[in-house]
Amino acid sequence: MSLLSTDATRSDVVELRIPCRPEWVAIPRLTAATIASRLKLSIEDIEDVKLAVAEACTAVMQHDHHGEYIDITCEAHPDALRVHVRDGGRHGAADEGATAVDFDEARIAGLGIFLIRTLMDEVSFDVHPERGTRLFMVKRIGASAG
DSSP, X not given: OEEEEETTTTEEEEEEEEESSGGGTHHHHHHXXXXXXXXXXXXXXXXXXXXXXXXXXXHHHXXXXXXXXXXXXXXXXXXXXXXXXXXXXXXXXXXTTOOOBOGGGSTTOHHHHHHHHHHSSEEEEEEETTTEEEEEXXXXXXXXXX
């Protein structure tokens, strides 16, 4: 885990790498909650962030071509918490002509992505058999999700 600070953008960055196994999901979940608390998010928003991060990690794990690790980056900005959840995929796991899969069509979508979209203010994602799964989420300070 590393903590970096840049004065120009006034953001603090925490990076985690966990094994791609369910028993490790609590670490990024609690880390994101701690950062959200430092940003003075409300208790409800902190709970939303915790659940969204857990769902994002679980979604990556459920993808057929997940890698060995999940990388989580939490960026604390004066106006928002930005969270990236990604894995590197499995190189060589896909066919030669593989293209990116629309997240809504992927099996990992289900209730998890619905929850993430409901809980966070912004959500974007990409699922690709070789590049892996990447989710980007934003929780704005003082904003309601939805």
